Amino acid sequence: MTGAGVAETVAGERAAPSDPDAGRVSAALAEGLDVGFAELYRAYHGVVFAVALRTTGHRADAEDLAAESLLRAYRALSGYDARRIRALSPRPWLLTIVLNTRRNQVRDAARRPRGADGEVPERPVPGPTVEEHAEHRETGEHLAASLAQLTDTQRHAVVLRHVADLPIGEVAEVLGCPVGTAKSHVSRGLTRLRACIENGAGTARPAERG
Amino acid sequence: MTTMTTPDHGDALLAGLAALAPSDAPDLTDRVFDGWLAVPSRIGPVRVASTRDGVSFLRRAADLDDEGFRAAYRDRFGRPLRPARSVPDDLEAALDGDAGARPRLDLLALTDFQRDVLAATRTIPAGETRSYAWVAAEIGRPRAVRAAGTALATNPVPLLIPCHRVVPSHGDVGRYIFGVPVKQALLQSEKAEEKT
The missing domain is CATH 1.10.10.10 (Winged helix-like DNA-binding domain superfamily/Winged helix DNA-binding domain)
Incomplete structure (x- = not known):
């Protein structure tokens, strides 16, 4: 559980808040599945959509992925007994389902003859600040495009830690690795992101100028 | 040109990533939850579930209580139910025996x-x-x-x-x-x- 050997290279690193909804949601689910699931939806559909959006890069695809993931979660829960439900960490558990569902979608799309539809974000969705400032639009699009340059694991680590604002323990849970390894994925992802931004890679422009 | 190694840039990068979180998650409830309601029919009260595409399930209230109906729906369709926001068009007339009333049905499962x-x-x-x-x-x-x-x-x-x-x-x-x-x-x- 130690991050031995992993240099923390990020300035201003701070602890993300632990999940304030976990206890309430698990208790509600153990009480009654449908009512509890409504509680789960309220607490987590935002973070599920945020991760889906940064995984697919497209708003419509993200809505499909989020809805499909939530339904898969419901089906899984209906097979769990009350003890298992109470022991659940709902947020990392749900986000694991989102990433697995996406992996399946990509795999299935690759098997289809026409294939390539929406494999990796090609035309990323700009960040939410787009309407506000042109400068931010530039940054948001650029950054979203740069994210697409990372390996899946690095992108997932960075998105979970810094877009979804999960504590590193939950990031590790979703990635299915020790905390130290998760830190390392985040750190390497950020390093690569910086390099991408520096090189202008991943911009919407076809090629670098000059 | 800014340099990429200053702490400032690290902060800017993290702030930029945080700003990628959408502030407006869409309402997916219609896609995730189906609605249910209890209505009278010519064979007594029934419970009816419907998706956004139409009526999907109907059982007699006398045979299944609330939780039994939810459980039957869960077993059969694997989808959660919440109280319906409105009565599907033509449903009440059809349950009353009006042959001309044909509510939309969802038989996709x-x-x-x-x-x-x-x-x-x-x-x-x-x-x-x-x-x-x-x-x-x-x-x-x-x-x-x-x-x-x-x-x-x-x-x-x-x-x-x-x-x-x-x-x-x-x-x-x-x-x-x-x-x-x-x-x-x-x-x-x-x-x-x-x-x-």
Whole structure:
């Protein structure tokens, strides 16, 4: 559980808040599945959509992925007994389902003859600040495009830690690795992101100028 | 040109990533939750579930309580229910026996064969009956009489698809999801209404 050997290279690193909804949601689910699931939806559909959006890069695809993931979660829960439900960490558990569902979608799309539809974000969705400032639009699009340059694991680590604002323990849970390894994925992802931004890679422009 | 190694840039990068979180998650409730409600019908109160595409499930309140209905829906469709926000169009009239009222149905969870059986059954007018063999022939599968019977026995929306109008070629009225007496009563009342 130690991050031995992993240099923390990020300035201003701070602890993300632990999940304030976990206890309430698990208790509600153990009480009654449908009512509890409504509680789960309220607490987590935002973070599920945020991760889906940064995984697919497209708003419509993200809505499909989020809805499909939530339904898969419901089906899984209906097979769990009350003890298992109470022991659940709902947020990392749900986000694991989102990433697995996406992996399946990509795999299935690759098997289809026409294939390539929406494999990796090609035309990323700009960040939410787009309407506000042109400068931010530039940054948001650029950054979203740069994210697409990372390996899946690095992108997932960075998105979970810094877009979804999960504590590193939950990031590790979703990635299915020790905390130290998760830190390392985040750190390497950020390093690569910086390099991408520096090189202008991943911009919407076809090629670098000059 | 900014340099990429200053702490400032690290902060800017993290702030930029945080800003990628959408502030406006869309409402996915219609896609995730189906609605349910209790309504009167000519065989007593029923519970009805519907998706955004139409009515998907109907059972008698006398047979299943709230939790039993949810559990049956969960087993069959794997989807959560919440109280419906509105009554599906034409539902109440159809449950009241109005032959012209045809609420939209969502039969997507069924197989093509089951859907065909139910679609053929939906064409049988009130006051009339058809045999299981007729249904099988109607969908171009004349040898699948038994399978047609099974599809009707698991009709997700009895009354709205009048599976009670399908009877054996000889003998009694045959089986019914809500019991033989209910089937007999429905057929008798429909026959009487057609005569008037």
